[in-house]
Every structure is written in structure tokens, then in C-alpha cells.
Amino acid sequence: MLAKSKEHQSFLPDELSYLITAFVPTQEASTRSKAYLVLSAYCQGVRQKSLPAKEEGQTDPGTLSLSKTFAPIVVPHLAEIKEQDVIIGLSFLSALFQVDWQAASVIFQQESIQESLKDILDLGPSDVVSVELAHLLSQAAGHKACRAVIPIECVEWLHKSFRQTKDKSLRAAAAIAVVKLSRGNKADSAEVAEQPEEVQSRADDELVGLMKGLVVDEDRGSIADAVEGLAYLSVDSIVKEALADDSAFLTHLFSVVPHRKNQQTPLSDLHSSLLYGVLIIILNLCVHRPRLSAEDSEIEKLRRMAKGGKGSSTSAQGPAPDALDDDEHVQKRGRKVVQCGALDVVTTAVRFADSEGIRATASKILLNVAEDKENRGKILQSGGAKALIYIIRKSSASPSGSERSPELTTSDLDAIQALAKLAITSSPVQVFGPDSGAIYDSVRPFSLMLTSSSSNLLQRFEAMMALTNISSHSEEAAARVSSAQGLVEKVEFLMLENNTLVRRAATELMCNLLAGSEEIFERYTGTGSSAGTAKSKLHILLALSDVEDTPTRLAASGAMATLTNAPEVARALYELDNEHHRVLRIFTQLLDPTISGVVEEEQDADEDRPEETADPGLVHRGVVCICNFLGNLDAEARKALVEKAETQFLCTALVNVIKSNSQNATVLRPAAESLKILLESGFKIPGFMQ
Known part of the structure; x- marks a missing residue:
């Protein structure tokens, strides 16, 4: 019936x-x-x-x-x-x-x-x-x-x-x-008089003790209620610390959930309800405070001041945040719950309890636990990556017949960001397994998190870091990343971001895509798009090769080293040097930023720029860029370069590189080849035998 x-x-x-x-x-x-x-x-x-209610506040x-x-x-x-x-x-x-x-x-x-x-x-x-x-x-x-x-x-x-x-x-x-x-x-109301802290603390201690005792006794009629009660009580930071410090209780609590290796069938409704409560307790113990932007911090400060009211002793800064919920305490609690077997509970939940609420809670737990790099290997060992992949497949981020990008929910973003953290610090094979198909499938959710209007800057940053790792796996992987809808345009936009880390991640990803994707290579050489568009993109990479952040310079100059293999790029750079007189200067600074005449001429633009020393990685990229650039120019353009004053500083830098890298063939060979091209083009170096 x-x-x-x-x-x-x-x-x-x-x-x-x-x-x-x-x-x-x-x-x-x-x-x-x-x-x-x-x-x-x-x-x-x-x-x-x-139908929905006609007026706000009316019962529907x-x-x-x-x-x-x-x-x-x-x-x-x-x-x-x-x-x-x-x-x-x-x-x-x-x-x-x-x-x-x-x-x-x-x-x-x-x-x-x-x-x-x-x-x-x-x-x-x-x-x-x-x-x-x-x-x-x-x-x-x-x-x-x-x-x-x-x-x-x-x-x-x-x-x-x-x-x-x-x-x-x-x-x-x-x-x-x-x-x-x-x-x-x-x-319910700010006007309700609160109990003194010591009174509330004693009441909570009594309730926590009762609930823990019921869990340990494994009373079937009350264990679900006890877990629900602890889920409510564990919102309090003092209770969080008390539970996290009781490893024997946590081990017992986690043992009431059937172990994933021994479980062959979906969990019963009783176990599913119990499991959800256990997950909430784990989440409360390891959840980090939200990281507020500067604007959000000011709004929160005003909110606290308003709540204090006139005559309140609340300072302009508002009450201090709970010290027991700072990153250090949360990290310690997270390590304790992981040590007691929390990750097995999470993966069991995802595998055998097909519930949207459980998937959302599991995603949030794995995201917060993965904040601590020490836990990421344990997440992989427990099957956490597989659990996250399963959650993502069940979400709006999964592949569908529609070409339109879906709007990601907070739960979607939690799962994708947690998986991104794992993909940043481990190889794609460790995270996704030896099957290349699983690696390729991960491109879609990461690209969605990067391009979605729902994601924040940190999520976009971590998406780019994960995609950089994936694109380095193979040329096919790089091609899959580059073909994701809207991804390349978003990365190019973030290459101009003021945040140094975001700009660096975007540049590193673009460097990998240029090396592995023929489509992106053509986009920057002018063969896949208009020459004018390609030229402006080269100009941006050239500028990024001259920023103060060394990792960004390494990525941008690495991209330039790849691109200068194309004659079209060499010609475009030659034109840029004629227009802005920057190409030879930037290439010279990659080799040696201290050469007189190069840095000095730019002191007015950046008087506070600190004194730099040559970075071996930049030197290697610099000599490759110069060798490719000179080698792909026609004879007329080379002769014109010989007449420029900047060429003197470039030659001096090349000579210094040769002297200091006599045993390093990867640097010595392109540096010597570059000098040879300049000499053959008519350049005379004082004291240098021709």
C-alpha cells in the first residue's frame, strides 16, 4: 500500500x-x-x-x-x-x-x-x-x-x-x-540575558559527559541521540578541545560506523543518520574560521561595534576572536581526528550513504583537513581523492550534454577545491591513478572553478596550480586544459592580477600550455590569430619577464624561450624593441641585472628596486631566448641590432655568462652561439678576437 x-x-x-x-x-x-x-x-x-507565497512573511x-x-x-x-x-x-x-x-x-x-x-x-x-x-x-x-x-x-x-x-x-x-x-x-534575540560563562561551561561539561558515556556504552536506543547532541555541543570551542583531546573516545565514536573495507552493502537508515551526526562532529573539530577579505573584515568590525551598542565597552576592533579556533588549534585538532580514523569514516560515508547532505559535509571536512599539508598524503591513502571524484561526478560539475557552464554551488566548490589541494602537492598519477582518462576528466571541474563567477580568488589560484600540474603530465593533458571553455582567456586576464601569487600561478600555467599545446603556441606566434593580437600577448609576457617576483619571471621567460623558436615571434620582438626599446634590456637583465647602463637607465622609473643577483634559472632562459631571437632574425635585422647601444650591454652580459659557465653546456652553448651571431653580423667587442 x-x-x-x-x-x-x-x-x-x-x-x-x-x-x-x-x-x-x-x-x-x-x-x-x-x-x-x-x-x-x-x-x-x-x-x-x-504557487509561492504572494507576500513576504505570508505562509506559502x-x-x-x-x-x-x-x-x-x-x-x-x-x-x-x-x-x-x-x-x-x-x-x-x-x-x-x-x-x-x-x-x-x-x-x-x-x-x-x-x-x-x-x-x-x-x-x-x-x-x-x-x-x-x-x-x-x-x-x-x-x-x-x-x-x-x-x-x-x-x-x-x-x-x-x-x-x-x-x-x-x-x-x-x-x-x-x-x-x-x-x-x-x-x-533568537540579543536582549536575552546570557548565562555567566562558568555556569554555561559547567552545564556543557555535564551534557558532554553524558553524551560521551552513552556513545561508549553503545546503547542502541540512545546512541543516535547522543551523537546528535554532541554535534550541537561541538560548535563550542571548549567542547571541541575536550573531544579532540580524548583520543579513546574519538576512536570509539568512529568505530560505530562500519569500516569501509568490511562493508559490502549500503548503510541502513539508522547508520546513515548516525553517520551524518559523526561527520558533523568531525567537521566542527577541524573547520577553519572563514578567511575574510579586507572589505569583509571592515564590515564585520562595524557589525561587532553595532552589536555592542552605545556605552558598550566593546572596542573599535570588537571582541577578540576565540583563541581556541585559530589556525594553530584547528590544525592540531585536525591531526588528532585524522590519527583516530576520521578519514575512514568520511570515505565510508561517501561510498555507502548516498545523501546530498553527507556528500556536502564530507567535502567540507576533506577541504579543511587538506589545509594542513601534513594530512594530504593520509587523505590519498584513505581513498579521499576517489571520494572527492565521486562527489564531483554527482554534482553540477560533472560532464553533461550541455555546452553551457553550470553555476557551481558552495558544496561543488568545496569538493573541487579539496581535490585541487591534493593535485597541487602530488603527481597526477598519485591523485587520479594510472588511468589517463581520470586525469583528463579532472580538467573540467578545475576549469569550472577557475572560470566560475561563484569562486573566490583563492579557489581560482588553486585551480590554476592544479591545472599546471596536470598540464605537465603529457601533451594530451595540456591540450585538454587549453581547450576548456573560457580557460585561456581567464588565465590571460589573471596574468595581469595585482596579487603576486595569483599572477605567478597564471603565468606558470600559461608557460606549461605554451610548451604542451600546439593551439596555444599558435595563439601567441600569430599563426593562430592576428599578428597584432599575438604581438600584444608577447608584450605582456615580456613585461612579466621583468617583474620583481622571481618565480613569475622564470615562468614568463620560460614561455618566451619556447616562443622564440618561431620566426614570427622573433620578428614581433624586433618590432617591439624598435617601438619601446625594452626587449634587449629585459633579455640582458635576465643574464645579469647589475650591468652598468641597464639598471641605471631605469632608476627613475623604479628608484627603490633592490640590487639583484643573477638567478641560474633566469640565466638559462635568457641565453635560450637570445639565441633563438637572434637566430630567427634575417640578416638586415641583425645588422640593425648591432647599431643599438643596448647590444653592447647584451654582449658584455653574454661574455660574463660564458666565463662563469664554462662547465655548463646547457648555458654555454646558446651563449656562445649568440655571440657568434653578433660577431658575424659586424659587432666588434673590444679585446675579443674575431
């Missing part, structure tokens, strides 16, 4: 009567699981057919329709004297909160429901009714509108139930409700 009802848009009376009884604790787990699916499908169907038609459907059944059950009827009403409303909290909230706020809850307490509920009531109050306590109407008698009863020690299941369920109420009431 359940399977049949799922296909209909509305329930028949007998179907609905059967459904509401499917959530009682005496039902089989498989029956409750199917009932959740049916209820969820029905609620979604009603909402899809309903879907919620009204659902509440009108279920309220006439829930209300009478809760008003009954028979225990079984009460259990049916409590368990069904709790389930509705989990499936469609808006409709459940409307029903819960009805005055008749509140009266029924007080009547249940007055009649002295049995153990089963008490647990179901605590579960319902726990669900309601998670929503502001419901918290406001929970009868004071129920709140007092929850505290009393939490204090008793006879019934562990009731104690655990009541404890969660107490946690949600205390945390929720503080968040």
Missing part, C-alpha cells in the same frame, strides 16, 4: 491512516524507512504543485495544504487517552518535522497541540511516551517559532528528564532538546 500511495498526488483515507502508524518505535526499521520515503515524496509533490500555499492534510489526524491522536494513539501522534509529527519542518511547525504551534502536550504530562506518561515526547520537543526546539510556544511545563519536564538516571534513552533525548533550547534562545 505504501508503494502504491507514493505514486498518487493525494492519500486515500485508509492509506493515510496506515502511513501515520508507520513511524511508531515498534515498527520494523525497513517499514519506517519506506514510510519516510512516501511522506517525503508526497510533501514534495504538493509543494511542486503549489504548500505549507497550508500540508498542514490542513495532516493536522486533522495529528491533533485527535494527541488528544486521546489511549497510549498507542498518543505514540502515533507524537512519532508522526516528529517524522513530519524531519521531512517538512514548515508544515510541522504550523501544526505544532496550534493551541490545541500545546494543551495536549500539557495533558500528556499531567497523565504521567509511560517510558515509551516520554521518549517520543522528548523527541518531538527536540525537533520543535530546533525552530524559532516553535521554541516560542513550547509550554513552560514541557521545558521543566525536559530538564527533570535530563537529570534522572533511570532511563538512558529518555535522558539522551531530553538532553538534546535542552541543548537546542538553550542554544536557540540565545540566538
Whole structure:
């Protein structure tokens, strides 16, 4: 009957009567699981057919329709004297909160429901009714509108139930409700008086101790509640430290999840719910504070000042951030949870619990754990890269028939960025395996993160770093990267970025693409695009070969060394030198930035430029650029170069390179060849035999 009802848009009376009884604790787990699916499908169907609310703040038609459907059944059950009827009403409303909290909230706020809850307490509920009531109050306590109407008698009863020690299941369920109420009431209004820190800390210590004890005892009736309670409590930094320092407890907590190597079938609903709670605890322990931009930091400062109000002692800087949540403490906690087996829990979750919420949480955990480079190898060993690849394939970043780039969600970006961190510090084969197809498939998500308007500058930077590593794997990989939609244009734009690290990453990626992709090589030589466009691109690379950041200069001059193999590039550089008188100067500075006459002439433009010494990598790239440049010019252009004053400084630099690299053939050969070309073109070097 359940399977049949799922296909209909509305329930028949007998179907609905059967459904509401499917959530009682005496039902089989498989029956409750199917009932959740049916209820969820029905609620979604009603909402899809309903129009949105006409005015802001107005209850939407879907919620009204659902509440009108279920309220006439829930209300009478809760008003009954028979225990079984009460259990049916409590368990069904709790389930509705989990499936469609808006409709459940409307029903819960009805005055008749509140009266029924007080009547249940007055009649002295049995153990089963008490647990179901605590579960319902726990669900309601998670929503502001419901918290406001929970009868004071129920709140007092929850505290009393939490204090008793006879019934562990009731104690655990009541404890969660107490946690949600205390945390929720503080968040509801800034006017709510907060408890002194020492009082709140003692209460939290007691709750944490209770929850940990229930987990260690492995009480089947309360372990899921205990994990949920710890998920709420572990938001507090003091609780985070206490849990992270208890390695025996963490090991026990992680052991309640079936080990991935021994698990052959999908996890049961109980295990899936439990697993999600464990993941939230892991995330709370290892999550880093958001890194705010300068603008966001100022906004946050103003927000703290406004919250302080007039006459507040809050300084202009606002209260200091919690020291226990700084990067050092988070890193230590992350290493502890990894050591206790958290990564196995994460990979198990992704493999056997097919839930969007679990995938999103797992992505965020792996991203935060991967912040620490020491953890990245362990992530690979635990199958973390495979888990991330699976998550990405299930997301909007997966390949599709549409050519249009999808908008990436925060969850998508978390998974891609976590995988990028692994691909930055390890070889493509270590991350993606020996199958080249898997390496090629990774190009799409990384290129999407690079070009998406949803990504931030750090994510784009890490995407370029990962793509640089991939493009160095093979020419085919470089070709795949270069052909990604919008990628090359984005990289060229970021080559002009003010941020040094971003500009460096963009230049390094372009250097790899030029060396491995024929399409990009032609784009810069003028054979694949107009000569004017290619010339402007060469001008940018030339300028980047002269910036202060040495890694950027290495990448840009390396790209120039590749490009100068083309005669079209040599001619374009010759024209640029005639127009701006910069090519020979920059090439000379690659060999020796201290030669008199080159640096001195540029002191007015950059008086504070520090004294530099020749970098071996720049010297090698410089002599290759010069040799290729001179070798690909025609005789007339070479003779014209001989007449330029800058050529004297270039020759001096070449002579010095030859003298200091007599045993280095890779540098000596192109340097000597360059001097030979200049001498044959009529250049005379004083004291040099011709």
C-alpha cells in the first residue's frame, strides 16, 4: 500500500491512516524507512504543485495544504487517552518535522497541540511516551517559532528528564532538546540575558559527559541521540578541545560506523543518520574560521561595534576572536581526528550513504583537513581523492550534454577545491591513478572553478596550480586544459592580477600550455590569430619577464624561450624593441641585472628596486631566448641590432655568462652561439678576437 500511495498526488483515507502508524518505535526499521520515503515524496509533490507565497512573511500555499492534510489526524491522536494513539501522534509529527519542518511547525504551534502536550504530562506518561515526547520537543526546539510556544511545563519536564538516571534513552533525548533550547534562545534575540560563562561551561561539561558515556556504552536506543547532541555541543570551542583531546573516545565514536573495507552493502537508515551526526562532529573539530577579505573584515568590525551598542565597552576592533579556533588549534585538532580514523569514516560515508547532505559535509571536512599539508598524503591513502571524484561526478560539475557552464554551488566548490589541494602537492598519477582518462576528466571541474563567477580568488589560484600540474603530465593533458571553455582567456586576464601569487600561478600555467599545446603556441606566434593580437600577448609576457617576483619571471621567460623558436615571434620582438626599446634590456637583465647602463637607465622609473643577483634559472632562459631571437632574425635585422647601444650591454652580459659557465653546456652553448651571431653580423667587442 505504501508503494502504491507514493505514486498518487493525494492519500486515500485508509492509506493515510496506515502511513501515520508507520513511524511508531515498534515498527520494523525497513517499514519506517519506506514510510519516510512516501511522506517525503508526497510533501514534495504538493509543494511542486503549489504557487509561492504572494507576500513576504505570508505562509506559502504548500505549507497550508500540508498542514490542513495532516493536522486533522495529528491533533485527535494527541488528544486521546489511549497510549498507542498518543505514540502515533507524537512519532508522526516528529517524522513530519524531519521531512517538512514548515508544515510541522504550523501544526505544532496550534493551541490545541500545546494543551495536549500539557495533558500528556499531567497523565504521567509511560517510558515509551516520554521518549517520543522528548523527541518531538527536540525537533520543535530546533525552530524559532516553535521554541516560542513550547509550554513552560514541557521545558521543566525536559530538564527533570535530563537529570534522572533511570532511563538512558529518555535522558539522551531530553538532553538534546535542552541543548537546542538553550542554544536557540540565545540566538533568537540579543536582549536575552546570557548565562555567566562558568555556569554555561559547567552545564556543557555535564551534557558532554553524558553524551560521551552513552556513545561508549553503545546503547542502541540512545546512541543516535547522543551523537546528535554532541554535534550541537561541538560548535563550542571548549567542547571541541575536550573531544579532540580524548583520543579513546574519538576512536570509539568512529568505530560505530562500519569500516569501509568490511562493508559490502549500503548503510541502513539508522547508520546513515548516525553517520551524518559523526561527520558533523568531525567537521566542527577541524573547520577553519572563514578567511575574510579586507572589505569583509571592515564590515564585520562595524557589525561587532553595532552589536555592542552605545556605552558598550566593546572596542573599535570588537571582541577578540576565540583563541581556541585559530589556525594553530584547528590544525592540531585536525591531526588528532585524522590519527583516530576520521578519514575512514568520511570515505565510508561517501561510498555507502548516498545523501546530498553527507556528500556536502564530507567535502567540507576533506577541504579543511587538506589545509594542513601534513594530512594530504593520509587523505590519498584513505581513498579521499576517489571520494572527492565521486562527489564531483554527482554534482553540477560533472560532464553533461550541455555546452553551457553550470553555476557551481558552495558544496561543488568545496569538493573541487579539496581535490585541487591534493593535485597541487602530488603527481597526477598519485591523485587520479594510472588511468589517463581520470586525469583528463579532472580538467573540467578545475576549469569550472577557475572560470566560475561563484569562486573566490583563492579557489581560482588553486585551480590554476592544479591545472599546471596536470598540464605537465603529457601533451594530451595540456591540450585538454587549453581547450576548456573560457580557460585561456581567464588565465590571460589573471596574468595581469595585482596579487603576486595569483599572477605567478597564471603565468606558470600559461608557460606549461605554451610548451604542451600546439593551439596555444599558435595563439601567441600569430599563426593562430592576428599578428597584432599575438604581438600584444608577447608584450605582456615580456613585461612579466621583468617583474620583481622571481618565480613569475622564470615562468614568463620560460614561455618566451619556447616562443622564440618561431620566426614570427622573433620578428614581433624586433618590432617591439624598435617601438619601446625594452626587449634587449629585459633579455640582458635576465643574464645579469647589475650591468652598468641597464639598471641605471631605469632608476627613475623604479628608484627603490633592490640590487639583484643573477638567478641560474633566469640565466638559462635568457641565453635560450637570445639565441633563438637572434637566430630567427634575417640578416638586415641583425645588422640593425648591432647599431643599438643596448647590444653592447647584451654582449658584455653574454661574455660574463660564458666565463662563469664554462662547465655548463646547457648555458654555454646558446651563449656562445649568440655571440657568434653578433660577431658575424659586424659587432666588434673590444679585446675579443674575431
